Amino acid sequence: MSITRITAxxxxxxxxxxxxxxxGIGSTLKRDAIIVRVETSEGVTGYGESHPGRSPGAxxxxxxxxxxxxxxxxxxxxxxxxxxxxxxxxxxxxxxxxGAAMALSGIDMALWDIRGKIANMPLYELLGGSRRRxxxxxxxxxxxYQPAQALAEEAQSYIRQGYKAVKLRIGDTVKNxxxxxxxxxxxxxxxxxxxxxxxxxxxxxxxRRVLPxxxxxxxxxxxxxxxxxxxxxxxxxAKITPLVPLAAGENHFMRFExxxxxxxxxxxxxxxxxxxxxxxxxxxxxxxxxxxxxxPINAHxxxxxxxxxxxxxxxxxxxxxxxxxxxxxxxNPFRDMFGTIFSIGEDGCVEPPSGPxxxxxxxxxxxxxxxxxxxPGYVVKF
Numbered sequence: 001m002s003i004t005r006i007t008a009x010x011x012x013x014x015x016x017x018x019x020x021x022x023x024g025i026g027s028t029l030k031r032d033a034i035i036v037r038v039e040t041s042e043g044v045t046g047y048g049e050s051h052p053g054r055s056p057g058a059x060x061x062x063x064x065x066x067x068x069x070x071x072x073x074x075x076x077x078x079x080x081x082x083x084x085x086x087x088x089x090x091x092x093x094x095x096x097x098x099g100a101a102m103a104l105s106g107i108d109m110a111l112w113d114i115r116g117k118i119a120n121m122p123l124y125e126l127l128g129g130s131r132r133r134x135x136x137x138x139x140x141x142x143x144x145y146q147p148a149q150a151l152a153e154e155a156q157s158y159i160r161q162g163y164k165a166v167k168l169r170i171g172d173t174v175k176n177x178x179x180x181x182x183x184x185x186x187x188x189x190x191x192x193x194x195x196x197x198x199x200x201x202x203x204x205x206x207x208r209r210v211l212p213x214x215x216x217x218x219x220x221x222x223x224x225x226x227x228x229x230x231x232x233x234x235x236x237x238a239k240i241t242p243l244v245p246l247a248a249g250e251n252h253f254m255r256f257e258x259x260x261x262x263x264x265x266x267x268x269x270x271x272x273x274x275x276x277x278x279x280x281x282x283x284x285x286x287x288x289x290x291x292x293x294x295x296p297i298n299a300h301x302x303x304x305x306x307x308x309x310x311x312x313x314x315x316x317x318x319x320x321x322x323x324x325x326x327x328x329x330x331x332n333p334f335r336d337m338f339g340t341i342f343s344i345g346e347d348g349c350v351e352p353p354s355g356p357x358x359x360x361x362x363x364x365x366x367x368x369x370x371x372x373x374x375x376p377g378y379v380v381k382f
Contacts (some may be wrong), residue, residue, distance in 0.1 A: 001076045001118070005039040006107060008063035009364075010056040012373035015331050021144035024171030024199025024224075026378030028141055032056045033303035033334050035367070036063060036106030040076045044117050047362045048109025049306040051102045051275040056372060062103045066090075071107065077118065079111045083281045091254070101253040101278050108279025109310050109358075116357030122313065123359070124352045127284070129317025133349035136342070137165035137195055140301070140327030140335075144169045145176070148183035155184050155192075158328055164348030165193035165220065165323060170210065171201030178213040185217040195323075197223040200251075207237045215243040221269050223247040228257075234266035245269050250300035254278045255285045262293065269322070273300040275307045280314055287318045296322040303327075304334040305341040309360050312342060312352035324350055337366050 013031045020027040032052040039045050050059055070089060071082050083104065090100040116123045124131060138158035143151060143166065155166045168184060170177040185194060194217055202210070202225040214222055222244050226233040228251040238246055247269035252258055254277060261267050272286050287297045297320055299311045308327070315321035326342060327335050335341070338360045342350040353359025 001040050001042040001044065003038060003072050003074050003076050004041050006063065006068035006071060007037045008050065008060040008106065009035040009037065009367055010052070010060045010372040011035065011334070011367055011370035012056070013333055013370055014373060019331055021141045021169075021329070023141070023144045023169040023197070024201030026380035028378055030373055030377050031303055031332060031334060032372070032377055034059055034063075034106060035304065035306065035362075036110050038076070038107060038110040038114060040114060044076070044114050046110035046113035046117065046357065047306055047360065048106040048111075048113060048279070048310070049275045049302060049304050050106030051273065051302050053099060053102050053276075054377060057374070059099060059103050062099060063107065067103055067107060076111060076114050079108060079115065079281050082111060083108060083279070098253045102276050105275045105277065105279040108281050109274060109306065112280045112310070113357040120356050122352065122354055123310070123357055124313040124316040127313065127317035129313070131351055131354060132316055133345070133347065133351055134312065134315050134321065134324045135165070135348055136163065136324040136326045136344060136350045137167055137193070138163040138328045139167040139325040140329045140332065142329045143167065145172045148180045151180050152184045152187035155188055159188060159192055162344040162346050162348055163326070164191075165195060167195040167197055167223075167325075169199065170196050171198035174206050174209045177210055181213060181217050181219070190218070193220045194218070195220045195223065198225045200224050200227050202226060204233050204236055208240055211237065211240045211244055215241045219244050221245045221247040223271070224251070228252055231260065231264040231266065235264055238266040247271055247298065249273075250276065252277065254282055255289060258286050258289060262289065268295065269298055270295050271298050271300045273302055273307075274310050274314060275302045280310060283314055287320060291320045294320075296320050298322040299325065301325040301327060303332065305336065305338045306358060306360055308335065308341045309353050309358045312350065313358065316352045326350065333370070338362055
């Protein structure tokens with residue numbers, strides 16, 4: 001069974017007026033996503049998701065015009081061979097780095113979907129896992145900058161749904177960040193875990209002031225205080241307090257960048273995104289490397305139900321998996337466009353889908369409701 005066609009489909013959704021969420025990277029205007037369809041000679045079709053990387057047109061063009069011709073004709077079950085061919089032609093020589101990694105990720109995810117469908121097995125089983133329950137936190141594009149009491153009330157709404165952990169967006173001002181975190185902790189009590197994400201907005205000076213406050217509220221981690229390649233700042237911040245682990249990885253591509261992060265000895269929580277880091281094939285390698293050093297994998301989830309499903313399967317087959325990031329945004333139609341992928345239980349946990357492959361039934365007619373929208377997805381203030 002060979003690959004006969006690979007097609008990338010960009011989709012967009014503009015947020016309703018006044019419904020933005022503000023965080024360290026700016027205020028949201030729209031959501032973009034890229035669905036990747038891989039067709040085979042035996043009529044089995046797989047689907048995956050590539051992160052748009054703020055430029056969906058560029059990633060779509062790279063998939064359709066560069067990677068597709070490279071892979072058409074290859075055996076559809078040879079995920080490692082496909083990965084190696086792209087790596088040799090795009091990364092080892094004069095490749096596109098992060099852009100090529102995001103493009104490859106969606107193709108790799110779709111090939112694993114095909115493998116599961118052929119075997120009539122859910123992906124978690126094909127990967128050697130089980131349909132075990134996974135702890136989840138309320139995340140996605142939510143709980144951004146707002147008055148402290150309003151933020152606490154939003155967090156409470158997710159706790160009422162069953163979540164035992166929530167992630168707050170910080171990286172605003174030191175004063176505002178500390179005030180919001182203290183208020184949320186006071187309102188939700190000590191039994192709910194608070195995670196924090198600065199979206200690369202901090203300087204070392206700001207981190208020095210905020211980290212002691214995060215230690216006081218027993219924050220589970222501080223995510224991406226700095227840019228992904230600023231290893232010097234991560235090393236310095238790790239010295240401030242051992243009580244708050246640093247987390248990163250959603251903007252690290254391929255195992256080679258995670259190896260650099262490992263060598264820096266500063267990030268205690270890894271967060272690869274399956275639609276960015278090289279797909280499921282590469283995420284397995286990253287998780288194995290982390291396991292050897294006792295580092296937990298708390299995978300970052302992207303826009304659509306395809307990435308959510310793939311992440312659940314991957315984590316259910318990963319021994320050192322931690323939290324699943326559940327997108328709780330009120331304005332993400334991509335999450336549920338293929339049906340409900342996950343449901344939070346009273347125990348604060350979720351399960352992967354049970355169907356073959358990713359376990360997601362894709363109705364492509366839905367894409368007509370979300371034509372791609374050019375332009376930036378965030379308004380950024382400097």
